Amino acid sequence: MKVQGEHLFKGTPQQVWDLFRDTEVMSAALPGTKKMELIGENIYEAVMNVRVGPVAGEFSGQLVISNENYPHSYTMTVEGRGKPGFMKGVGDVILKDQGGNQTSMEYVGEVQIGGKLAAVGQRLIDTVAKSIINQAFEILDNALTERVSADAEGREADYRKSSERDYAATVAKDLIKNVLKRTGSEDS
Amino acid sequence: MKHKIIGKRVKRVEDPRLLTGGALFVDDVNLPNMLHAAFLRSDYAHARIKNIDTSQAKTIPGVVGVYTAEDMGDAWEPGPPLVSPPPTLENVIFNSRRQVPLVKDKVKHAGEIIAVVVAENRYIAEDAVEEISLEYEPLPAVVDLEKCLEPDSPLVHEDLDSNLAAHLIQQKGDYQKALATADLVIKKRFHLDRGAAAAMENRGLVVDWNEKDQHLMVWDATQSPIPIRNGMASRLGLRTHQVRVVAPFVGGGFGPKIMMFYAEEMVLPWLTRQLKRPVKWIEDRRENFYATTQEREQIHEVEMALSREGRILGIKQKIIHDTGAYDPYGLTTPLNTQSHSMGAYDVENYYSELTVVFTNKTIVTPVRGAGRPQGIFIVERMLDFAARELDLDPREIRRLNFIPPEAFPYNHEIIDQAFTDLVFDSGNYLPAYNKALEKIGYDKFIQEEQPRLRAEGKHVGIGVVPFIETTGVGPYEGARVAIEPSGKISAATGVGTQGQSHMTSFAQIIAEVLGVEVEDVSMVTGDTAEIHWGTGTFASRGAVVAGNAVNAAALDVRQKVLALASKVLKTPEDELELEGGQVRAADIPEQSISLGELAILANPFRGAVEPGTEPGLESTKYFGPAYGATAFGVHGMILEVDPETMMIKIHKYVTVEDCGTMLNPLVVEGQIHGGVSMGLGNCYYEKLHFDESGQLLNASLADYLIPSASEMPHIEVIHENTPAPNNALGTKGVGEAGAIPVPAAFMQALENALPEYNLEITETPLSPNRLYELLQKKERNK
Numbered sequence: 016m017k018v019q020g021e022h023l024f025k026g027t028p029q030q031v032w033d034l035f036r037d038t039e040v041m042s043a044a045l046p047g048t049k050k051m052e053l054i055g056e057n058i059y060e061a062v063m064n065v066r067v068g069p070v071a072g073e074f075s076g077q078l079v080i081s082n083e084n085y086p087h088s089y090t091m092t093v094e095g096r097g098k099p100g101f102m103k104g105v106g107d108v109i110l111k112d113q114g115g116n117q118t119s120m121e122y123v124g125e126v127q128i129g130g131k132l133a134a135v136g137q138r139l140i141d142t143v144a145k146s147i148i149n150q151a152f153e154i155l156d157n158a159l160t161e162r163v164s165a166d167a168e169g170r171e172a173d174y175r176k177s178s179e180r181d182y183a184a185t186v187a188k189d190l191i192k193n194v195l196k197r198t199g200s201e202d203s
Numbered sequence: 204m205k206h207k208i209i210g211k212r213v214k215r216v217e218d219p220r221l222l223t224g225g226a227l228f229v230d231d232v233n234l235p236n237m238l239h240a241a242f243l244r245s246d247y248a249h250a251r252i253k254n255i256d257t258s259q260a261k262t263i264p265g266v267v268g269v270y271t272a273e274d275m276g277d278a279w280e281p282g283p284p285l286v287s288p289p290p291t292l293e294n295v296i297f298n299s300r301r302q303v304p305l306v307k308d309k310v311k312h313a314g315e316i317i318a319v320v321v322a323e324n325r326y327i328a329e330d331a332v333e334e335i336s337l338e339y340e341p342l343p344a345v346v347d348l349e350k351c352l353e354p355d356s357p358l359v360h361e362d363l364d365s366n367l368a369a370h371l372i373q374q375k376g377d378y379q380k381a382l383a384t385a386d387l388v389i390k391k392r393f394h395l396d397r398g399a400a401a402a403m404e405n406r407g408l409v410v411d412w413n414e415k416d417q418h419l420m421v422w423d424a425t426q427s428p429i430p431i432r433n434g435m436a437s438r439l440g441l442r443t444h445q446v447r448v449v450a451p452f453v454g455g456g457f458g459p460k461i462m463m464f465y466a467e468e469m470v471l472p473w474l475t476r477q478l479k480r481p482v483k484w485i486e487d488r489r490e491n492f493y494a495t496t497q498e499r500e501q502i503h504e505v506e507m508a509l510s511r512e513g514r515i516l517g518i519k520q521k522i523i524h525d526t527g528a529y530d531p532y533g534l535t536t537p538l539n540t541q542s543h544s545m546g547a548y549d550v551e552n553y554y555s556e557l558t559v560v561f562t563n564k565t566i567v568t569p570v571r572g573a574g575r576p577q578g579i580f581i582v583e584r585m586l587d588f589a590a591r592e593l594d595l596d597p598r599e600i601r602r603l604n605f606i607p608p609e610a611f612p613y614n615h616e617i618i619d620q621a622f623t624d625l626v627f628d629s630g631n632y633l634p635a636y637n638k639a640l641e642k643i644g645y646d647k648f649i650q651e652e653q654p655r656l657r658a659e660g661k662h663v664g665i666g667v668v669p670f671i672e673t674t675g676v677g678p679y680e681g682a683r684v685a686i687e688p689s690g691k692i693s694a695a696t697g698v699g700t701q702g703q704s705h706m707t708s709f710a711q712i713i714a715e716v717l718g719v720e721v722e723d724v725s726m727v728t729g730d731t732a733e734i735h736w737g738t739g740t741f742a743s744r745g746a747v748v749a750g751n752a753v754n755a756a757a758l759d760v761r762q763k764v765l766a767l768a769s770k771v772l773k774t775p776e777d778e779l780e781l782e783g784g785q786v787r788a789a790d791i792p793e794q795s796i797s798l799g800e801l802a803i804l805a806n807p808f809r810g811a812v813e814p815g816t817e818p819g820l821e822s823t824k825y826f827g828p829a830y831g832a833t834a835f836g837v838h839g840m841i842l843e844v845d846p847e848t849m850m851i852k853i854h855k856y857v858t859v860e861d862c863g864t865m866l867n868p869l870v871v872e873g874q875i876h877g878g879v880s881m882g883l884g885n886c887y888y889e890k891l892h893f894d895e896s897g898q899l900l901n902a903s904l905a906d907y908l909i910p911s912a913s914e915m916p917h918i919e920v921i922h923e924n925t926p927a928p929n930n931a932l933g934t935k936g937v938g939e940a941g942a943i944p945v946p947a948a949f950m951q952a953l954e955n956a957l958p959e960y961n962l963e964i965t966e967t968p969l970s971p972n973r974l975y976e977l978l979q980k981k982e983r984n985k
Contacts, residue, residue, distance in 0.1 A: 072333075098333045100246050103341075127896055129313070130246030134489060134902035 018106060018144060019123045022152045026159045028086040028110040028118045034159050035108075036080075044154040046147065049073070057081065065099060066186075067136035067143045072098035086110055091124070100130020139190060146189035208715040209932070212869045216721060217452075217706040227451040229407035229424045230485050237409070237481040238267055240471060241328035243318040243335050244493060245310040248563040248897025249345065249357065252308060252317065253338035260320060260334040265327035267478065269335065270470075271318045272305040278473050279304060282464040283434060286533030288369065289622045296370040300360050302529045302566060304469035310339075311359055311528035312563050313897055314493020316466045321474060321482060344563040344897035348502050348523045351560050359528055359561040368530045369559035373541055375616035376552035378508070381517030385508035389588050393503040393965045395577050395946075397525070398889040399495070400570045401909055402701075404454025405486035406495060408467060412475040419472060421448045426461040427739030429697045432731040434464055435472050443735075450729035456701035457881070458569040459496040461741040462532065466494070492902035497891060498536060498570035500525040501577050505544075507585045508552075513593050513600040517552030520544060520581065524559045527566040534559065536567065536574035538620045539673070543578025543943075545615065546586075547632045547671045547835060548604040553617070563897040569741065571881055572942045573620075579670045580967060583947035587954070588963060597951070598640065601669060605632040612928075619831065620742070621676035627833040631861070631925050636669050639837035639859045642921060643667060648841060662846055663854070664956025667839035670944035674834050674862075674936025675747025675927070679827030681736050682752040684713055684760050686820040688806075690784050690799030692717060692724040694756070697737020698749045699729030703938060704873070705745060708866035709753045712932070716757035717764070717798070718781030736825070743834070743936025746866055751826040751930045759822035767801050767820070832927035834935040836860040838879070838944045840916070842952045846978070849971035851887060851953075853916035860940060861923040864933035871937050872920045878941015879918055883910045885942065886949040890968045 024031045034040055038059065042048040047064030054060045057080040065074050076095020083089045088109045095102050106124020113119050128140065136143075158172075165172035220226040257269040272279055281301035288297035306317050318335055322328035345351045345359050351366040359366055382388065409422040419441065425431050425448075432448040439446075453460065467484055475482045486494070506519040524537040534557070541555045590600040606613050608631045615625040640646075648665050656663045682696040692713055698705065710724035727733045737749075765776040768786040772779070772794055780789045787795030798820070806818045841855040858875055865871050888908040892900040901907045926933030946967040953974075954962045960981045969977070 096246070101341075127894075127898075129248075129896065129898045131489070133894070133898040133900055134492070135906075137900040138906055 016126045016128065016140065016144070017124070018104070018126050020148065021119060021121045023113065024118045024120060024156060024159055025116060026118055026163055027116060028112050030159060030163060031110055031118045031120060032086040034155060034162065040155070040158050044151045044158065046150070057083070061095070065097070067132060068139040070099045070131050070136040074099070074102070100128060100132035102126060102128045102132070142190050142193045143186055146186045150185055206715055208711045208721065210865050211711070211867065213707055213711055213721055213867055214869070215704050215707045216710065217704065221452065228404060228454060229409060229422045229451060232409040232422045232483070234409065234411055234481040237483055238321045238323065238478065239325040239328050240474065240482055240484040241320050241322070241325060241332050242316045242467070242490070243320070243332045243337075244314045244316055244490065245306065246313060247310055247339055247341050248313040249342040249359070250310045250339040251342060252306065252310065253340055255318060256336045257318060259336065260331040263327060263331045263334060265323040266331045267321045267323070269318060269320050269331065270305070270474070272303070272307040275305060275473060279307070280438070282469060282531055284533070285463055285531050286535055288534055289371070289538070289618055291618055291622055292371055292373070294371070296367065297534070298360070298363055298368050298530070300368070300529050300561065301531045302466060304466050304473070312565055313899060314490065314565065315528070316470070319470055319474070321478065344895070346562055346564065346893055346895055346897050348500065348525050348560055348562070351562055352558070359563055366561045367558065368526050368561045369534055370557065371534070372554070372556045373617040374554045376517065378517040378519045378552045378554040381508045381552040385516050386511040387509045387589065387592055389507045389509070389585060389592065391505050391585065391588065391965050393505060393581060393584070395499050395501050395580065395967055397497050397500040397891040397893070398570070398885055398968070399492060399497050399891060399907060400457035400459045401889070401907070402455030402457055402460070405488060405491045406460065406465065406467070407485040408471050409481060409483045410471045410475040411481035412479060414479045417445060419446045419475070421446065421472065423448055423450055423468065424453045424460060425450045425463070426453070426456040426699050426701060426741055427463060428699050428729045428731055429737040430463055430739060431468065435468070438469065439472055439476060446731070448731045450699035453699060453701040456699070456740060457571045458498070458573060458741065460701065461739055462496045462566070462568045488904060489902050492899060492907070493565060496566045496568040496570070497527070498567050498573070499577065499885065500567070501537070501540065503577070503581055505581055505585060507589060509589050509593070511593070513589065513595045513603050515548055515550050515604050517554070518545060518550055518582070518585070519554040521556045522558065524557065525562050525564065525567060526559050527562060527564045529566050530559065530561070531566065532568040535620045536569050538618070539574030540578045542615065542617065542619045542625045542673060543575045543671065544581050546579055546582035547606060547630070547669045548582065549606045549610065564893055571878065571939045573742070573939065575672055575939065576882070576885060576943045576946060579668070579944050580947045583668045583944070584950065584965065587951055598645070598667070601636065602633060605636070606630060619673055619676070621831065623677070623830045625673070626830045627671065628830065629925050629928050630671070630833055630835050631923070632669060632835060635835065635859045635861055635923050636837050638921060638923070639667055639839045639857055642859070642919065643839035643841065643855060643857045645839070661843060662956045663841060663843045664952040664954065665839070665841050666948040666950070666952030666955060667837060668944045668948040668951060669835065669837045670947070671833055671835045672743060672936070672940050672943055673831045674743035675828060675832040675930070675934070676742050676744055676830070677748070677827045678738060679825050680738065680749040680752045681734055681823060681825040682749060682756045683734050683821065683823040684753065684756040686717070686760060686764070686798050686802040688799055688803045690723070690797050690802070692719060693727070694724060694753065695727040695730065695733035696749045696753060697734045698740040698745050701740060703740065703745055704867065704870040705749070708746065708870055709750065711866055712750060712753050713757045716754065716761050719784050719798070723784065734823070743938040743940065745936070745938065746934045747832050747927070747930060747936055748826055748828065750866060750934050751932055752824055754932050755824035755826055756822045759824055760820055763805070763820050763822065764798065764801055767805055768796055771796055771801070771804065826930070828929055830929070832863060832930065832935040834862045834937060834940055836940055836944070838948045840948055840952050842949070842956060844953060844956050844974070846957070849974045856916040856918045857921070858918060858941070859921045859923055860937060861925050861935070862937035862940065863925060863927040863935035865922060865924070866934065868922060871922070874937050875920050875941040876918055878939065878943070879945055880910050880915055882942040882945025883914060883949070885968055886946045887969055888914070890970065
């Protein structure tokens, strides 16, 4: 499965870069993250609950950052497995300074999934993945704003942790929206 | 011979039980003290197992045991090679690699079994499966039929030099010579994809080793109970009498349930002997998608040489057949393709090269049609393309090439799936073809309806395709028929029943021969306690091979009845008749004796049975044909395609079937209906999507589409009868026929409905999406 997209952050490339390397922020932004820690140079270990339609369960795996070109680009390699199957992905992330304290993030990658996740969740996974990414970006947007203003005010940043439930609810909404779009009855 | 009961539309005697939930299926078997198994199956299509840790799973309350290949010790051995390569052909390469009970080191397809949990119930067993931890080393998967033969391809079986499973060439005449004289040569490449058999009842097993009785009782949703009994006994080091296998009512077989031995069939009997408790496992739908065999993926490079007039001078083809991760079923399926790629036509020169490859996908074995739909698809599509090139009517090119009735028996000079000569025993193709054209209203459709509907903006098309089917192959089947003291008849045959109405149609044969009512005959199928020898229900052979064994046994019993009655009634045998459960003198009806009384006399409690005779009115007979009986038929359809949505509606569907003598037309029609439904699945709905890592992406009935009532057209079935010359009943098989020509007819109709696109469809199944892509491609090239 190809994962591709772009998002505009309100911050400098350096700020966005740092945000993405902060395990506390990242685990707040990704739903169902039970654990995320740095276990070696540029190697993170994570445990996450994943739910795609009827398929749910815990995934554990590693995230490795390579090809670092601060603060412009890096490569992310993810490998995880759990009861619902496995996933393996490689992607490139590019940060571009858009001026006016704005940074665009482009990401493109290939994710391979297997097991129950692929067999039963295939129909849903595209929408679920997009929904998760979009929600994560939304939270990261807020986190970035909070971090920038906390820095300016010289206080500790306070991140709102996303609840798995809110996440699941939004994913479900996105799924339904997608189905309605497909059947052409979105506005009815 | 004029029949009174054979050939009548007798309602199925098994239906009341089936329709009221009174029939026994494997899942209905529940024994005291019974345990339940669940399997850990590989998520990966190709991976090395580094470590398996079952310790956590074993701690769950209710878990009785967790086992891996290592635990099986010496009992671990691959399944048997079911079908060896053809011994009569020269220069055959065949690398036999068979499925294993539990994977030892390397997983070769997703869904392969790595460990089994036995627990007090299935819930606990499934939960415990999730607690087994596994370390894999994922390997690149072998998926593509052509790339897998490239030198740098990963290997499914690392002890082989390549992924080549088999290679052979069959030919008749001299294709090169034919090519030299040809006016037209057409070359096309075809890709036919995989589908599932998707029987409504998944596989299932209940095994019960009784230590005191030293006996293994097995209920197995199999098409082949006797070979399963033989194999289980031999794998466990038991005598055959120590194992009884019952295939009770089975909810659809379609071929995959003839595969032996599935891993589960190797693991469960071993488990029950270890645990000395009954163990049950019922396959769930997702397991079925991974673990139950599939069929149909082949790539064909085809050449057809023709004369200007449209006469086929020769056919040449190279077939690549995907056998999946193992090849236990030998070459049955692709040999069928080879022998059906000449269709119903008189082809003098034929060259057919077969390459079979291993891939990291589910094992391939016959699925209803078994290689035949591919062969018919090839030859019928090629004729459609040839007719277009030569500016001939598609009907004319077919009429020109049919094997004429006087040419039978027609020897094709190659071998078929049974390794015997491919001889078409009988046939009369032209009248059947003309009848189908007449019934579908071909001329009227082309001349009036199609132009009218096109003017209304509707895209309607017609397709009519003839086909042949080799049926009723050996080796043999048997039947036992006995008259009970009550006068009722008990009979048994070794073939299992998966919906074929054996209990009715075989009973009709016996009722005809012994002069009783169908209801007086109790037919047992699929129980090894009732008959010792047999092979199974497959290859459209029940009515031919088992049917004729039933007939032979019934005739032998009739002879015994006549001999005994002649003495009792003091009337010569040839003046006796069997009617209404009585034997009577033909001209003096009151001089009679009932079959029950005769049965009692034949089993005396005192005195002596005459030397040279046997007690009872019972007989066991076998039938094995030298070569098969060739059925044939024609399917025609009128369909409409909506070029906006690509949805299809079939307005009319006509089949002409010739399966020789029909035992029961209702049953024949039922088989055709079911077959057409499967065939339509193979045209437009049922495709298994594997990704490049060997992951099946639509392993559920929500994503894998099976035609349902709303996709099914009304089907008109017309019967022709060219009796099979080589069996007493004159029967030919019809179980697979319905599925065989459907994709060929469907694509012809689809092209006919969309003439402005000038489509040349060389693949199946299509789908609305795929048809859209094909039309877009044509649009761009316009």
